[in-house]
Amino acid sequence: MSSLRPIEKIIAPPPIHWVGDGFKVHNFLPGDGSLGLQRMSPFFLMDYNAKTFFTPSASPRGVGVHPHRGFETVTIAYQGKVAHHDSAGYHGVIGQGDVQWMTAASGILHKEYHEKEWSKIGGWFQMVQLWVNLPAKHKMSTPKYQPILNEQMGKHELDDQKSYVEVIAGKYKSAIGPASTFTPIEMYNAKLKAGGEAFFNFPKNFNTAFLIIEGKVEINGTSATTDQLVLFSNEDGDIHLKAIDNAAVLMLSGEPIDEPIFPYGPFLMNTKQEVIEAYNDYENGKFGHLED
Numbered sequence: 001m002s003s004l005r006p007i008e009k010i011i012a013p014p015p016i017h018w019v020g021d022g023f024k025v026h027n028f029l030p031g032d033g034s035l036g037l038q039r040m041s042p043f044f045l046m047d048y049n050a051k052t053f054f055t056p057s058a059s060p061r062g063v064g065v066h067p068h069r070g071f072e073t074v075t076i077a078y079q080g081k082v083a084h085h086d087s088a089g090y091h092g093v094i095g096q097g098d099v100q101w102m103t104a105a106s107g108i109l110h111k112e113y114h115e116k117e118w119s120k121i122g123g124w125f126q127m128v129q130l131w132v133n134l135p136a137k138h139k140m141s142t143p144k145y146q147p148i149l150n151e152q153m154g155k156h157e158l159d160d161q162k163s164y165v166e167v168i169a170g171k172y173k174s175a176i177g178p179a180s181t182f183t184p185i186e187m188y189n190a191k192l193k194a195g196g197e198a199f200f201n202f203p204k205n206f207n208t209a210f211l212i213i214e215g216k217v218e219i220n221g222t223s224a225t226t227d228q229l230v231l232f233s234n235e236d237g238d239i240h241l242k243a244i245d246n247a248a249v250l251m252l253s254g255e256p257i258d259e260p261i262f263p264y265g266p267f268l269m270n271t272k273q274e275v276i277e278a279y280n281d282y283e284n285g286k287f288g289h290l291e292d
């Protein structure tokens with residue numbers, strides 16, 4: 001029997017703050033900075049909108065036009081619907097189970113709102129947005145957009161034949177994730193029925209954390225519950241995940257990008273000078289145009 005990868009910390013959801021008027025988030029990463037800004041590199045930011053009920057609204061809630069440069073935004077929808085528009089001309093709606101992987105890279109303007117028809121009816125809303133850093137050599141790549149529908153994700157059925165692991169990026173046993181990434185990333189949703197269980201193993205240098213989206217689980221025998229983030233030590237070992245009741249778990253593991261970073265506002269660059277350039281380029285219209 002191989003050893004188990006130790007849990008470094010179980011993090012309770014930090015106090016909420018609003019992003020625009022549509023996203024009520026717990027900012028787990030970088031959070032208050034106490035973990036270190038690069039502790040989960042290549043994942044720089046994690047905003048988690050825990051399950052929230054939105055009342056009907058004729059005008060969709062969300063966040064208006066804003067720029068990004070130097071990284072990717074990955075939005076994972078568990079409940080509710082979000083519409084996206086950007087200055088590269090991409091437009092998409094993501095609904096329950098879908099993922100949107102937007103590479104801002106050299107610069108993009110975008111806006112993110114609750115989808116119009118969904119907004120009129122309202123309902124339960126639960127999403128994660130990640131900012132995935134890009135290595136210096138790709139920070140000024142051409143922007144791109146990957147809409148990843150749930151049915152495109154590889155799914156590995158577990159032994160109970162009711163639970164499964166869906167793969168957004170990377171590979172779990174026979175299941176392959178459709179997302180193309182710039183650095184090695186494993187990103188899965190484990191969707192487990194009570195009693196469902198699985199083992200995982202990631203290289204020890206890959207920064208690894210699980211966000212409990214729903215239910216109660218045991219990880220290497222330790223309990224974790226809805227809305228907690230479980231951060232693993234960078235040591236060898238398997239991870240044993242077992243559902244106590246029906247559960248969903250977002251699993252993130254990635255090879256760290258070993259470069260200095262300079263994050264500021266909507267930009268994530270390597271140096272202060274590059275952030276100043278980003279602001280200049282933004283003010284000079286080099287990020288394109290997008291109607292509010």
Ligand code: MN
Nearest residue numbers: 066068073110
């Ligand atoms: Mn954004």
